[in-house]
Amino acid sequence: MTQRRTPYLILAPGLILLILFLVLPLISAIFPTFFNGGFTLSNYTSFFLDEYNFGIFWRTIKVSLIATLICVVLGVPTAYYISQSPKKWRGLLMSITLFPLLTNSVVRSFAWITILGQDGILNNALMNIGLLSKPLTLLYTEFAIIIGSVYLFLPLMVITLVGILENIDSEIMEAAETLGANRLLAFVKVILPLSVPGIIVGSILVFTGSMTAYTTPQLLGGNRNIMLATFLYQSATALGNWQGASVIALIMIVATLIVMKLFNWVAGRMDKRGEANA
Amino acid sequence: MSYVELKDIRVSYDNKNNILKDLNLSIEKGELVSLLGPSGCGKTTTLRVIAGLIEPNDGEFLVDNQNLTKVPVHKREFGMVFQSYALFPHLTIKENVAFGLKLRKEKKNNIDKKVKDILEITGLEALSDRYPKQLSGGQRQRVALARALVIEPKLLLLDEPLSNLDAKLRLSMRIEIKRIQSKLGITSVFVTHDQEECFSISDKVAVMNKGVIEQFDTPEEIYKNPKTEFVARFIGFENFFTLTPTEDWKYKAVDGTVFQSNRDWEPGKQTGTIRPDDIEMAASTTQHTDNTVSGVIKVRTFLGKSYQYEVETSIGTLIANKADDVVYQVGDAVTLSIPAHKLIIV
Amino acid sequence: MRKNVSLKIFAGLVFAFLIVPLLIIIVTSFGTNSTIQFPIQGFTLEWYTKVFNNESFMDSFFLSLQVAFLATLLALIIGVPAAYSLARHTVFGRNWIKSFFLSPTIVPGLVVGYSMYQFIVIKFQFPIIQGLLLGHFLICLPYVIRVVGSTIEQLDFSIEEVSWTLGCTKIQTFIKVVLPNITSGIFASFMLAFINSFNNIPVSQFLSGPGVTMLPTSLMNYIEYNYDPSVSALSVVLMLGTVVLMFVIEKTLGLASIS
Numbered sequence: 001m002t003q004r005r006t007p008y009l010i011l012a013p014g015l016i017l018l019i020l021f022l023v024l025p026l027i028s029a030i031f032p033t034f035f036n037g038g039f040t041l042s043n044y045t046s047f048f049l050d051e052y053n054f055g056i057f058w059r060t061i062k063v064s065l066i067a068t069l070i071c072v073v074l075g076v077p078t079a080y081y082i083s084q085s086p087k088k089w090r091g092l093l094m095s096i097t098l099f100p101l102l103t104n105s106v107v108r109s110f111a112w113i114t115i116l117g118q119d120g121i122l123n124n125a126l127m128n129i130g131l132l133s134k135p136l137t138l139l140y141t142e143f144a145i146i147i148g149s150v151y152l153f154l155p156l157m158v159i160t161l162v163g164i165l166e167n168i169d170s171e172i173m174e175a176a177e178t179l180g181a182n183r184l185l186a187f188v189k190v191i192l193p194l195s196v197p198g199i200i201v202g203s204i205l206v207f208t209g210s211m212t213a214y215t216t217p218q219l220l221g222g223n224r225n226i227m228l229a230t231f232l233y234q235s236a237t238a239l240g241n242w243q244g245a246s247v248i249a250l251i252m253i254v255a256t257l258i259v260m261k262l263f264n265w266v267a268g269r270m271d272k273r274g275e276a277n278a
Numbered sequence: 279m280s281y282v283e284l285k286d287i288r289v290s291y292d293n294k295n296n297i298l299k300d301l302n303l304s305i306e307k308g309e310l311v312s313l314l315g316p317s318g319c320g321k322t323t324t325l326r327v328i329a330g331l332i333e334p335n336d337g338e339f340l341v342d343n344q345n346l347t348k349v350p351v352h353k354r355e356f357g358m359v360f361q362s363y364a365l366f367p368h369l370t371i372k373e374n375v376a377f378g379l380k381l382r383k384e385k386k387n388n389i390d391k392k393v394k395d396i397l398e399i400t401g402l403e404a405l406s407d408r409y410p411k412q413l414s415g416g417q418r419q420r421v422a423l424a425r426a427l428v429i430e431p432k433l434l435l436l437d438e439p440l441s442n443l444d445a446k447l448r449l450s451m452r453i454e455i456k457r458i459q460s461k462l463g464i465t466s467v468f469v470t471h472d473q474e475e476c477f478s479i480s481d482k483v484a485v486m487n488k489g490v491i492e493q494f495d496t497p498e499e500i501y502k503n504p505k506t507e508f509v510a511r512f513i514g515f516e517n518f519f520t521l522t523p524t525e526d527w528k529y530k531a532v533d534g535t536v537f538q539s540n541r542d543w544e545p546g547k548q549t550g551t552i553r554p555d556d557i558e559m560a561a562s563t564t565q566h567t568d569n570t571v572s573g574v575i576k577v578r579t580f581l582g583k584s585y586q587y588e589v590e591t592s593i594g595t596l597i598a599n600k601a602d603d604v605v606y607q608v609g610d611a612v613t614l615s616i617p618a619h620k621l622i623i624v
Numbered sequence: 625m626r627k628n629v630s631l632k633i634f635a636g637l638v639f640a641f642l643i644v645p646l647l648i649i650i651v652t653s654f655g656t657n658s659t660i661q662f663p664i665q666g667f668t669l670e671w672y673t674k675v676f677n678n679e680s681f682m683d684s685f686f687l688s689l690q691v692a693f694l695a696t697l698l699a700l701i702i703g704v705p706a707a708y709s710l711a712r713h714t715v716f717g718r719n720w721i722k723s724f725f726l727s728p729t730i731v732p733g734l735v736v737g738y739s740m741y742q743f744i745v746i747k748f749q750f751p752i753i754q755g756l757l758l759g760h761f762l763i764c765l766p767y768v769i770r771v772v773g774s775t776i777e778q779l780d781f782s783i784e785e786v787s788w789t790l791g792c793t794k795i796q797t798f799i800k801v802v803l804p805n806i807t808s809g810i811f812a813s814f815m816l817a818f819i820n821s822f823n824n825i826p827v828s829q830f831l832s833g834p835g836v837t838m839l840p841t842s843l844m845n846y847i848e849y850n851y852d853p854s855v856s857a858l859s860v861v862l863m864l865g866t867v868v869l870m871f872v873i874e875k876t877l878g879l880a881s882i883s
Contacts (some may be wrong), residue, residue, distance in 0.1 A: 006794075007713035014706045014725060014765065021758045022728060022736065025743030046836070074638050081635035095870065096639050100646065102866045104823045106843045107859040111645035114660050114856075119661045121648065153643065175760060180875075183628055212732030214826040219847065229734045233829060238740060249735040256730060288766040331785055358789040364782035368804040378790035422786075429790060 017219055026253075029246045043247050052233075056256035057251070063142055063217075064210035067149035071157040071206045079161030079198075080191055084170065095161070109219040112148050113139060140222030148216040153209050157202035164198030165191070194225045200267040207263070208256045221263070228252050269270070279343060281465055282328075282433065283574045287337035289323055291487075291589035292561050297323050298334070302314050305482075308492040310459055310466040316512070317487035321469045322437055324486070328467060329435050330354045338381045338470045341432055344351040356433040358427025361441055363418040372397070372406040378429040378523040392428055396604040399458060414621060416447045419503045424453065427462065430527035434459065440475060452479050466534065477501065485509045501540070507549055507624045522548065528568075529623065534590035536568045554586065557598035557621040562611035569594075570615040575608050646760075646863065653856035658756035660853055664717040671857035674827065681858060683835070684842035691765025692821040695760035699817055703768030704810060708802065710769070725769045728762040733826030736762055756831040756838070763824055764817035771816065776802070810879050818842075820870060 033043045047053045082093045100108060115121045116138040123135035136146060168191065176186035212215075217227040226234065229247055236245035282305035289298040298320045304309045313321035326332040328339065330351035340348045346354060357378075366374050372393060379389045395606055397403050400420045410418055420440060423431050424436060439455070440448045459466050470476045477497040484494045485508075493505045504510035507518065521529035527543040528536050529550065537550060562572055573591030584599045589612060596614055606612060648662055653671055655664030675681055702833065703725075709715065710722050711737040740759050744750040779802070803810075828838040838844070840863075846854055 006634060007709040007715045010705045010709040010713075011715070014702045015721070017702065017758070017761070018724060018727070018765075021740060021744065022731065022762055025739035026731070026735070028743050028747070029739040067713065074641075076640040077631055080634045081631055091874075095874075096643055097862075100642050100821055103646065104843075104859075104862050106823065106840045106847070107649065107862055108645070110855055110859060111649050111853075115645060118657075120790075126664075127767060131843065133810065151641070151645065154638075158638075179684050185787065189764060212734065212826075214734045214829060215844065218692055219844065229732065232734055232738065236830070242742065245738060249732075249738055252732045252876060253730075254734055256732065258731075300776040329785075329789055331788070351785075351792050352791050354789070355791065356789055358786060360786060362782050364781055364786040364806075366783055366787075366801055377787070381791040381796075425786075425790070435789075545748055 012050065026249075030250045033243060033246045033250065043243065044251075047244075047247050047251070056228060056231050057224050059142065059225065060211055061231040061255075063145050063149065063227065064207050067153065067210045068203050068207045070146070070150045071154050072203060074154055075157035075161055075202060076192065076195060077197065079158045079165050079195075080187070082158070082162050083165035083168070094159075097155045097158050097162075100151070101159070105152060105213075105215045106219070108151055109216050110149050112144065112151065114222055116144050116147070125266065139220065139223065142221070142225050145217050145225060148220040149206075149210040152213065152216055153206040156205045156209070157223050160202040160205065161195055161198040164195055168194050196270050197267065200263050204260055204263045207259050211255060211259070212252055228255075281307040281309075281342060282467075283338070283340040284324070284328070285338045287327055287334045287339065288321075289327060289332060293335070296489055297536075299562075301337070301482060301489070301491060302443075303494065304489060305465060305467065308463045309481045310456070310468060310479060312468045312480040312483045312485050313472060313486055314473060314476045316471060319486040320489040321471075321486050323489075325435050325467060325469045326435055328433065329358050336473045336499070348369060353417055355429065355431055356435055357429055357431035358435040359419075359426050359439045361423040361438040363410075363415075363469065365418055365425075365518070367420055370407050370409055371402060371413070372420055372578055374410070375425045375428050377425065382429070385459070388594075391588055396424045396428040396575070399461070400427075400454075415443050416451060419443065419451055420454075423458065427458070427464070432466065434464050436466065436468045438469055438471070440470070448475065455479065479547055483511060487512075488503050491587075504622060504624060510551045510622060515622065516554050516555060517557070518549055518551050518594045519596075521550045531571075531593040533571070535566075535571055536592065537616065537621060538618045539623050540566055541620045541621075541623050544623070549624050550616075551622050551624055552616050552620055554597045554599040556617065557596060558615045558617065559587065559589075559598050559600050559606070560615070561606075562612050562613050569618055570613055571620070572611065572613045575606055577610060577611045578606070578608050587612075590596050630781040635880045639878070649856045649859050649865070651683050653853050655853050655859045657853075657854075661858060670854040671799040672861070674854045675861065676860045678854070680837070680842055681839070681846075684837045687836065688839040691760050692818050693756055695821050696755055696764045696814055698757075698761045698806075699764035700814060703765050703813075704772050705798075707769050707773040708776055708798065711773055712781070722773075726766045729766045733763070733824060734829060737827040737830040745831070752831055752833045752836045756828060756836060759827040759831050760821045760824065763821050763827055767817040767820065768813045772806060773810045773812035775806045775812075793839065799841055808877055811872075815869065815873055819866075870877055 006278070010137040034040065034041060048057070082090060082097070085093060113120070117123070118135050118139065120139065122138065123132065127135065172190055172194075173186055177183070177188045183187060212229055213227075214229040214233065218227065218229050218233075221227060221230065226250065231249040232252070234247050235241040235248060282303075284301055286301040287298050288296055290296045301320075301324060303311075304322070312326055315321045325330060327334050330349065334347070336345070338345060355469050366377065369377065375396060376393050377390055379392060390401050394403070397406055400423060402417065402420055402424060405413060405417060408420065413421065422439070436455070440451055445449060452475055468476070468479060480497055482494065483497050483500050484491045485500060486492065487508045493500055493509045495503075500509065501513060504513060505513065509519070510518075519531060521531055521537060523543065523545050524530050524536070529580040530536055531550075539550070566572070571591040571593055573589040573596065575587050576590050576595070578589040579586040581599065584601050585605060587598050587600065587606065589598060591614065598614060600606075651664060653663050654658045654669070656668045656670075657664070665681030689742050695808050706725065710718060710725075713813055715721060738758055740755055743760070745752055745755045783796050783805070787801045788794070792800060823840060825840045825844065828841050832838065832841055844857060845854065
């Protein structure tokens with residue numbers, strides 16, 4: 001029956017392109033990392049046993065985790081504030097949030113170079129008011145990468161949360177207050193649990209985004225604070241170590257998948273609705 | 279040979295459970311036939327088989343002696359009205375109505391004339407340049423009807439077209455549909471779960487249950503002479519009691535009371551039924567004749583123009599509606615008589 | 625409505641955090657000094673003329689525009705029918721196929737570019753520009769599948785059935801009834817895919833070569849060796865582009881539709 005075949009004919013071009021230019025390239029890059037004469041995991045065990053490599057892996061996880069936490073802490077109240085604003089203000093506040101998101105990440109990282117640099121705005125300002133006698137080293141540190149990552153991904157967290165919080169009836173908050181909770185307690189007991197699905201989705205976006213970002217660690221981290229993505233690029237281009245680059249590629253993919261599964265699992269345990277949303 | 283014939287139609291999605299089982303239906307030219315039944319009975323599936331939106335696993339579908347079973351939906355030239363109206367949101371009312379005509383490559387002034395005529399018949403002239411979003415539910419329904427009719431379809435199919443309207447509008451729209459349908463003399467199939475709507479509009483009604491037609495008759499016949507217990511229950515019979523046919527063409531109830539019915543006596547049928555309105559009720563008498571049972575009132579409910587009594591009798595609990603000229607109390611002993619001409623055997 | 629003052633201050637600081645760095649860039653782009661300074665001394669538009677006279681910026685800008693446009697177009701041509709099919713047809717393994725179409729978002733961009741570079745540029749000797757286009761197509765496709773898919777799912781299926789009963793074939797119906805009613809979804813996905821392709825760096829990082837450098841990569845390379853206000857000026861130009869895009873989206877769809 002021709003009717004049964006039509007959908008597959010329509011889907012075929014996309015599927016074929018994905019297989020040819022995503023799946024096959026990935027397999028062809030990663031497959032050889034498991035073979036050295038015979039099947040082996042040695043490329044991966046030696047990656048993690050190497051102190052330098054493991055340091056990069058650990059830094060990537062640490063930076064992403066801290067950036068995610070900061071995004072949650074900054075994002076939840078901000079998103080709540082936006083969701084409670086009158087309609088005419090909400091558009092403006094959403095624009096302020098969206099604008100950085102739609103601006104090129106090089107531009108956004110560059111902004112922090114001008115702020116955090118040795119001769120940057122922050123150091124100059126602190127020295128002018130006499131708080132510092134000599135400039136702090138802020139740029140090319142893990143701190144800079146964290147700031148840059150938060151700056152990069154906070155809008156994503158806020159927007160995800162606004163979507164969820166807008167659907168929370170404002171009467172719920174009032175109900176909590178009539179029951180004797182003060183505003184802060186009502187926020188912690190009512191709004192926070194209800195925004196868990198949004199926090200999970202937002203955290204996945206921020207964490208995996210920070211973990212695999214290339215621009216920010218490249219521009220703000222410098223050569224001493226390499227992350228997985230910059231390491232991959234260096235291995236492949238500067239060192240010509242294609243095998244090593246492929247190992248890092250798979251580690252990044254697997255780490256991304258694990259993080260997504262883990263967050264969804266946590267969400268499932270904390271809130272039954274989390275699974276459907278994430 | 280009728281104008282429309284469905285022969286042994288079977289529809290199954292998994293080849294185990296049949297949505298429709300060997301369904302047969304004949305519709306004469308110009309008739310409006312309703313498919314009536316609870317949700318899940320297969321009435322919409324039947325309509326979609328007719329429309330060509332579902333291909334039956336087995337069976338044949340003919341219109342005017344042409345076998346259309348394998349003809350794709352866009353070549354059938356039937357007009358269909360959907361529950362959701364399904365107007366094209368991006369087209370004006372006029373464009374919606376002209377949609378089918380333009381595909382037929384008719385001359386422009388021909389199209390314009392037909393569109394104008396149908397908009398006039400359906401009372402939509404003033405709205406022709408609006409978009410569906412700007413219309414009320416009843417107006418949208420009219421547009422959907424006009425769009426289906428303007429192509430001069432061989433068959434008009436209506437899938438619960440009134441169910442999204444409020445009660446008052448529903449009433450006037452069904453009169454409207456009937457008026458236009460009989461004016462144009464167009465053979466129509468109407469799907470509904472509302473028996474009052476269905477009775478008022480149809481020439482014939484097919485009551486469906488679990489993929490089969492239980493009874494196909496005129497509305498009067500179905501109302502007065504339901505053939506099966508399902509049909510009886512669906513159209514408002516509430517009293518059912520077991521009867522055993524006796525050799526003298528009568529029936530005997532569990533307590534020995536003899537019943538007579540004016541319906542044809544058939545040995546296979548074993549249930550008597552009567553509408554609550556048709557039971558006659560009187561203060562208890564000792565005289566015990568055929569077609570009467572005595573009992574005690576257990577519950578009384580005020581319904582407005584009448585009272586409803588639940589009476590416990592020796593053949594089971596019977597429900598009777600009585601006007602308020604004589605009011606009985608809970609606990610009263612009463613005699614119920616079930617007139618032979620109102621007793622239905624199913 | 626009662627407002628909590630501390631919440632207001634907190635949110636105000638976050639908004640400042642989000643917007644002030646970009647404002648600083650704008651200010652620095654007008655400074656006369658040859659390195660970036662804040663606050664600036666003097667006022668000049670010299671850096672803007674420098675940007676527009678910089679051939680490598682201009683070349684990469686037009687390349688970025690072309691690649692983003694073509695990749696988005698390809699993603700629409702392949703993605704819109706696919707999204708329709710996934711929403712309307714009974715397809716074996718439908719959810720699996722849908723996840724597969726969305727999978728380019730799960731694979732890190734740098735890995736996409738890297739594996740593609742190795743496979744099609746090195747192994748199969750494709751020109752880099754083709755690899756770049758295909759890489760950006762992979763970025764764009766998930767946006768089309770997701771946004772257009774949800775638009776189609778919200779469209780009443782019976783308008784298609786009605787169109788069939790009125791004599792349209794399935795293909796005619798797709799063109800005359802489905803497409804006109806999903807234009808907003810197509811437009812939104814076009815915008816999203818275009819912006820993301822235009823701004824993307826990781827995928828292009830490996831897929832660049834002589835004469836084939838995308839604007840963000842070109843800007844990034846420039847920053848590594850220069851620290852002058854022309855970077856600010858180019859940034860401002862890019863931000864202006866963003867503003868225009870946001871304005872267009874707001875006027876046509878409302879910004880809410882892309883968030």
